[in-house]
Amino acid sequence: MKIKWVTCTLFASMFALTACQEKPKPDASTEKETAQKDQAKTDTAIPLIQAKVERVQPKKDEVCHAAATANDLATCTQYDLQTINTNVAWINNYFQDTIKKDHADAFDDQPAVKVTLDPKIPSVNYSGASVRYIGQNYNIATFEYLVDYYPAGAAHGTYASRYVVIDLSQQQILTLNDILLPGAQEKLKDALYSYNSTWLDDHNVAVKDLNISDNFYLGADGLVLVYPVYELASYAEGESELTIPYVELKNFVKAQYLPSLPEPRQEF
Template identity: 45%
Template sequence: MKKNYVNAWASAAAAVISLSALTACQPRNEPVQDRQNSAQAQTAKAESIPLIQSKSVPMKLAKPEACDAQGCTQYSIQTVETNVGWINQYFAERIEKADPVAFSSAPNQKVDLSEGSAAGLSQSTTAVRYISQWGHMAAFALESYSYSAGAAHGMQHVEYVNFDLKAKKRLALQDVLLKGAEAKVLDSLFDANAMWLASHDIDRAKLQLSDNFYYGASGIVFVYPLYELASYAEGMPELKLPYQMAKGLFKPEYLPNLPNYENK
């Protein structure tokens, strides 16, 4: 009888220990189903933001060399082919709108390009380049170069295109700034680049914000066209706003995570 009592007590104790161990493995007040739903939600959120894959591809042109009464222009155009359809469409539409003659089926005019004729041969090059991605942000560069026959030199331009992959849109400067922050951003940008601006005789009243910007390694870089702030020989000027100075001026979702250097 005593032996049966001991066995019964041991079985009950083992059951209690097993139940306690199972309960200890689960956080309190968080049912298993809720945790599963949370994990699934996180996975779905991550899957909704694509990891960009991109390659450069030439665009098919109706007229690689287009001619009119003033002369002919040779076109060389490349775009990107990514795994995101609306990004591909954005660049295709931008390029066709910028150089419609290269995609037109209208016949060329006959032009005399022999030596001594008034007509000349110009060149136009366009290329899209994938730069980087962090989280829901992806950056591309739309590069162009044009040379008009008889000109002293060609003209180049780089437009940086930033996309919000969650919102599925191209971001303008006003989209990433906090409301009413433009003046403070301009002042901060001037202060961060005061020495370079002073060397080019540019005072605070002359400086304007550029809508052409990209996210650099240590700050947001504002890019200006040829001749706007410096000579042609200096290229397209770039002014950097350090990320620490941008904090509180840009929307948090459009700033990378910054290290906290505050003493605790």
């Protein structure tokens, strides 16, 4: 019994000493290594976009409509559709679905309509779509989706480009409101006019007439808002782009969507 009591006492003492000992703190190098591993996991989750343009084959290359009345003409629309093929499947599906939705007549199951066109009268329209990969800045990838339409006999066609800005880490297509700080819309309008006042004055656009476009991309110099043909300038000038430089955007755009830029050089 005495031996057992001594043994129990010895184990109790050892347990008490172990419990009282302070656990060693991880040194700075260990914490740095852990942080680097966590960052590596994040980087691995963000794909490096690889893209090439591919043609989309619709069910019908040409869709025709018979004349509705005796005073109307039969017309046909020809399609030229191109998309982007990347190493990210959901991005590919997004653009394919968008093209099919915007050119539904070319992809429906309706039988082709046979018509006789008057060779002396322009009656063939043209409808096109294309996707262009612009680039990637860490987790932000930017694409341009362009649609154009040329009506038969018209002096010129119409077109519109829409920029698709994607947060790859969240698999999310970003809207302007997604990247702006709360309540930044009105202040953004003043800054937009201030940094583009010369061009806007030359085109007789007053600050009260300036809207905040939801078509945007993050360019080399700042946030670029894109306006459709005719909204701010003539057809000949094309779509208008107004830029707010990055140095100003910290007051309007969430930090995670601003690129990492060099600090201004300090005067010596």
